[in-house]
Amino acid sequence: MQSMIRRKYNLTYAKLSAIGFFAIIFIGAVLLSLPISSKSGEVTPFINALFTATSATGVTGLVVYDTYSYFSVFGQSVILVLIKIGGLGFMIIATMFLLILKKKIGIRERNFLKESVNTIHIGGVVRLAKHILVGTLLLEGIGAIILAIKFSSEMGVKEGIFNGIFHSVSAFNNAGFDLMGRYEEYSSLIRYSDDALVNITIMTLIVIGGIGFLVWEDIYKNKAKFKKYHLHSKIVLLATMVLIFSAAIGFYVLERNNLFADMGIKETILASLFQAITPRTAGFNTIDTAELSEGSKLLTMILMFIGGSSGSTAGGIKTTTFIITILSVVSLVRHSNDLNIFGRRLEDSILKRAYSIITIYITSAFIGMLFISFIQPELALSNTAFEVLSAMGTVGLSTGITRQLNALSRLMVIILMFCGRLGSLAVLMAVAESKNNISTKKPLEKIVIG
Amino acid sequence: MQSMIRRKYNLTYAKLSAIGFFAIIFIGAVLLSLPISSKSGEVTPFINALFTATSATGVTGLVVYDTYSYFSVFGQSVILVLIKIGGLGFMIIATMFLLILKKKIGIRERNFLKESVNTIHIGGVVRLAKHILVGTLLLEGIGAIILAIKFSSEMGVKEGIFNGIFHSVSAFNNAGFDLMGRYEEYSSLIRYSDDALVNITIMTLIVIGGIGFLVWEDIYKNKAKFKKYHLHSKIVLLATMVLIFSAAIGFYVLERNNLFADMGIKETILASLFQAITPRTAGFNTIDTAELSEGSKLLTMILMFIGGSSGSTAGGIKTTTFIITILSVVSLVRHSNDLNIFGRRLEDSILKRAYSIITIYITSAFIGMLFISFIQPELALSNTAFEVLSAMGTVGLSTGITRQLNALSRLMVIILMFCGRLGSLAVLMAVAESKNNISTKKPLEKIVIG
Ligand SMILES: [K+]
Numbered sequence: 060m061q062s063m064i065r066r067k068y069n070l071t072y073a074k075l076s077a078i079g080f081f082a083i084i085f086i087g088a089v090l091l092s093l094p095i096s097s098k099s100g101e102v103t104p105f106i107n108a109l110f111t112a113t114s115a116t117g118v119t120g121l122v123v124y125d126t127y128s129y130f131s132v133f134g135q136s137v138i139l140v141l142i143k144i145g146g147l148g149f150m151i152i153a154t155m156f157l158l159i160l161k162k163k164i165g166i167r168e169r170n171f172l173k174e175s176v177n178t179i180h181i182g183g184v185v186r187l188a189k190h191i192l193v194g195t196l197l198l199e200g201i202g203a204i205i206l207a208i209k210f211s212s213e214m215g216v217k218e219g220i221f222n223g224i225f226h227s228v229s230a231f232n233n234a235g236f237d238l239m240g241r242y243e244e245y246s247s248l249i250r251y252s253d254d255a256l257v258n259i260t261i262m263t264l265i266v267i268g269g270i271g272f273l274v275w276e277d278i279y280k281n282k283a284k285f286k287k288y289h290l291h292s293k294i295v296l297l298a299t300m301v302l303i304f305s306a307a308i309g310f311y312v313l314e315r316n317n318l319f320a321d322m323g324i325k326e327t328i329l330a331s332l333f334q335a336i337t338p339r340t341a342g343f344n345t346i347d348t349a350e351l352s353e354g355s356k357l358l359t360m361i362l363m364f365i366g367g368s369s370g371s372t373a374g375g376i377k378t379t380t381f382i383i384t385i386l387s388v389v390s391l392v393r394h395s396n397d398l399n400i401f402g403r404r405l406e407d408s409i410l411k412r413a414y415s416i417i418t419i420y421i422t423s424a425f426i427g428m429l430f431i432s433f434i435q436p437e438l439a440l441s442n443t444a445f446e447v448l449s450a451m452g453t454v455g456l457s458t459g460i461t462r463q464l465n466a467l468s469r470l471m472v473i474i475l476m477f478c479g480r481l482g483s484l485a486v487l488m489a490v491a492e493s494k495n496n497i498s499t500k501k502p503l504e505k506i507v508i509g
Numbered sequence: 510m511q512s513m514i515r516r517k518y519n520l521t522y523a524k525l526s527a528i529g530f531f532a533i534i535f536i537g538a539v540l541l542s543l544p545i546s547s548k549s550g551e552v553t554p555f556i557n558a559l560f561t562a563t564s565a566t567g568v569t570g571l572v573v574y575d576t577y578s579y580f581s582v583f584g585q586s587v588i589l590v591l592i593k594i595g596g597l598g599f600m601i602i603a604t605m606f607l608l609i610l611k612k613k614i615g616i617r618e619r620n621f622l623k624e625s626v627n628t629i630h631i632g633g634v635v636r637l638a639k640h641i642l643v644g645t646l647l648l649e650g651i652g653a654i655i656l657a658i659k660f661s662s663e664m665g666v667k668e669g670i671f672n673g674i675f676h677s678v679s680a681f682n683n684a685g686f687d688l689m690g691r692y693e694e695y696s697s698l699i700r701y702s703d704d705a706l707v708n709i710t711i712m713t714l715i716v717i718g719g720i721g722f723l724v725w726e727d728i729y730k731n732k733a734k735f736k737k738y739h740l741h742s743k744i745v746l747l748a749t750m751v752l753i754f755s756a757a758i759g760f761y762v763l764e765r766n767n768l769f770a771d772m773g774i775k776e777t778i779l780a781s782l783f784q785a786i787t788p789r790t791a792g793f794n795t796i797d798t799a800e801l802s803e804g805s806k807l808l809t810m811i812l813m814f815i816g817g818s819s820g821s822t823a824g825g826i827k828t829t830t831f832i833i834t835i836l837s838v839v840s841l842v843r844h845s846n847d848l849n850i851f852g853r854r855l856e857d858s859i860l861k862r863a864y865s866i867i868t869i870y871i872t873s874a875f876i877g878m879l880f881i882s883f884i885q886p887e888l889a890l891s892n893t894a895f896e897v898l899s900a901m902g903t904v905g906l907s908t909g910i911t912r913q914l915n916a917l918s919r920l921m922v923i924i925l926m927f928c929g930r931l932g933s934l935a936v937l938m939a940v941a942e943s944k945n946n947i948s949t950k951k952p953l954e955k956i957v958i959g
């Protein structure tokens with residue numbers, strides 16, 4: 060009985076957050092379509108305004124217009140506000156949603172409910188939201204100051220401050236929007252590929268923004284005492300480190316004779332690291348995505364698929380899900396029943412959740428790719444796949460086909476960005492009818508797989 | 510104690526079948542490299558002979574030479590024998606292996622052990638092998654007669670009979686090798702795209718060969734009494750039907766204005782069905798794979814990834830694994846703990862096995878793609894992905910890049926074909942060290958995913 064009430068509540072909750080996001084996107088799209096939002100004073104076609112608003116609120120970063128060249132300062136400010144609402148709102152909503160999901164899982168294993176509640180006090184949701192708000196502003200502020208100093212020397216103080224704030228917020232929320240069209244349209248941060256200050260500031264903002272609130276709380280509380288961290292934080296930090304450094308080495312190997320051929324050591328190291336960090340959700344780029352070797356494109360797609368961490372603005376299947384798949388294979392090969400990591404055992408039910416997420420994710424990706432390939436057969440499959448994974452992973456990297464998409468394809472990308480932000484699972488739960496699952500157990504029978 | 514002995518036995522068993530296959534491939538490669546095997550009388554480079562032998566024994570069908578134009582009748586016969594040994598040997602080995610795996614799963618749930626043993630009597634392995642042998646010869650024989658009559662009218666009786674046998678065996682074992690180079694090199698069955706007799710014969714052989722022995726046994730025993738079938742057979746038949754017809758509709762939609770534009774209704778229906786059946790393991794084609802639209806290429810790749818049924822010569826993750834992933838999502842959305850289908854509940858442990866297979870499969874595919882992209886950056890990613898999935902799925906379709914692969918890439922494809930045939934899981938189990946898994950349970954802790 061209690062569980063049924065809670066389920067109804069979850070459903071309503073998921074629906075509410077979906078509707079809330081949609082409302083913000085819609086208002087943003089209306090504002091962006093007004094003449095005041097474009098530099099030229101023209102009315103922006105609604106589908107493109109919707110695309111931009113979804114991309115900004117969903118902190119994706121895919122663009123059909125160059126943000127600097129097309130939008131007025133008013134339009135750019137609308138985008139900035141949408142990123143801030145999208146990023147912050149999502150972090151708060153996601154954190155609360157995760158707490159509820161934790162509770163729900165706990166229903167079946169009442170023993171763990173207490174533990175789950177202890178992890179973060181559900182009573183203190185307001186305090187939690189405050190923490191996120193203050194922490195976010197603090198980190199964005201530091202980033203904005205560093206970047207503003209740098210940019211002021213290039214474009215004057217007023218422009219420099221606006222650009223500093225814009226890029227810091229965009230980086231921290233992993234939005235990937237940039238205003239570098241002033242130098243070259245759609246060039247993102249290519250101009251700064253050799254600039255250690257900009258690179259390190261942006262990378263740091265991306266990584267901190269992408270590891271998620273649950274981890275910040277742990278670092279804030281336990282400082283360097285890694286052993287005291289929650290298992291969730293340990294896994295996220297491990298996965299983040301491993302993915303960044305192995306991907307950086309991978310990109311170095313794959314681009315050594317291609318894009319990195321003419322670079323010095325410093326630029327090569329910066330570019331390898333940046334390229335490893337950006338695909339898991341950020342969407343900035345310091346090298347031309349379209350010019351990447353085929354291997355690097357694949358590696359980027361794999362990283363976009365994996366994504367960032369739960370409770371952050373990142374998309375993808377998430378690092379924890381990724382680690383669980385590896386653990387499940389290890390445990391099977393070892394003929395063990397348990398998923399063990401850092402001396403702890405994960406609950407069995409997490410495996411089904413992890414793999415369901417992956418299944419829904421892959422299925423959605425294939426539907427998106429098939430749809431766009433059907434609508435626009437002229438687009439190369441690898442570019443379409445890249446675009447779809449970028450949209451779903453709220454990454455925002457593109458091989459450049461975003462502007463070639465027609466209205467129907469743009470609509471599909473809008474839907475993918477929306478679903479990618481809310482999480483495919485949450486969308487499915489919001490849409491799914493509440494079913495009565497109090498049924499008798501069916502007789503068990505074995506089948507053969509593999 | 511008993512379980513440890515059995516595990517040791519499994520390991521040895523998996524290793525033995527891997528070594529056995531390797532030995533057959535090696536002997537085949539030596540024979541194919543001899544001057545007598547080539548039409549021109551030249552010595553074939555060993556890497557290419559190894560490629561051909563692996564492709565034949567593994568019933569994959571990828572070729573670096575046109576089988577008809579390059580190989581002598583002796584060479585063609587070696588290929589035919591390798592297909593026959595590979596297909597038959599694998600069916601017997603796979604069936605026995607599956608029985609053992611069933612037993613192994615049963616170790617943990619002793620209750621089900623009896624049921625598992627009842628499914629097929631392990632004592633009667635010899636009788637089982639005989640069944641497979643006789644059934645295989647009978648079906649291949651019928652196919653050979655039909656095709657021989659057809660081909661005799663085109664190429665004379667002697668050639669017609671050889672071609673009838675070759676193509677029937679190749680189709681039934683899902684090998685995908687053909688001798689149509691006599692008309693045009695690498696043309697497969699494109700010539701017969703409008704020929705109902707050839708299409709239906711080949712398609713029937715492919716489908717029957719691809720559903721696996723466990724299902725044949727059920728159909729043979731229970732005839733039309735579908736309700737009496739084992740759950741495994743029901744799932745395989747359901748998945749096969751659904752995949753064939755939905756894929757046929759998909760290809761029709763995607764190729765309507767492309768390859769099917771100039772075709773009549775009959776040819777369109779035949780080509781849609783053939784294109785839907787062939788990627789899940791067969792590897793013949795009646796339309797030019799390289800000319801497929803991008804959407805059709807993606808759909809083909811998805812089907813190659815899913816593959817055929819356990820206990821058949823098919824590759825891929827297998828239809829049962831595919832169905833289990835869908836069931837797990839359904840059960841999660843319904844907030845149910847159980848995987849129910851056809852009024853039965855699947856054991857929980859099957860979920861981990863299913864998803865581990867998928868994880869290993871996807872990981873291997875990505876490694877293969879990254880490797881080839883690194884070695885040959887000039888190859889388009891979509892073609893590389895197609896080739897890798899074709900090799901792992903023992904499908905044999907290609908967009909035509911097989912012959913562009915250099916020695917290192919060919920070696921990678923050989924490894925992928927070999928692993929695809931034995932099953933990534935089996936390979937892993939064969940390689941894995943036997944670990945002592947009698948360890949204390951770790952304390953449980955929750956993490957957040959998704
Ligand atoms: K982004």
Ligand SMILES: [K+]
Pocket residue numbers: 568569570683684685790791792903904905
């Ligand atoms: K094949």
